[in-house]
Amino acid sequence: MTVEIPQVYRHHVFACFQSRPPGHPRGSCGAQGAEPLWKRLQFCVESLQDPSVAMTATGCLGFCRAGPLMVVYPQGVWYAPKTEADIDEICDEHLVKGEIVERLVIVPKV
Ligand code: FES
Numbered sequence: 001m002t003v004e005i006p007q008v009y010r011h012h013v014f015a016c017f018q019s020r021p022p023g024h025p026r027g028s029c030g031a032q033g034a035e036p037l038w039k040r041l042q043f044c045v046e047s048l049q050d051p052s053v054a055m056t057a058t059g060c061l062g063f064c065r066a067g068p069l070m071v072v073y074p075q076g077v078w079y080a081p082k083t084e085a086d087i088d089e090i091c092d093e094h095l096v097k098g099e100i101v102e103r104l105v106i107v108p109k110v
Contacts, residue, residue: 037086
């Protein structure tokens, strides 16, 4: 039996806000420059004024060395943006048009 579950958001972005001290063996998204990127992402999402697009701050997503990391559901697309321009591109292409920005996609190894 298949249960149909309604989709709450068209795009729901989870961004890793975890920070660890310098020299920590796991590293962290925060130590790799996440803060200005997530501020930009927050600005982008709020600017859309689209209730079908949401952003949630998360703790560690588990792949710290690859960070800063964000993931967009329901597609489950992981991104590793490095610049605010990358964030703008993800916002314009993925969150607005639904087009995946392939050059910024990362597939974490489990
Ligand atoms: S600290 Fe961001 S994935 Fe672990």
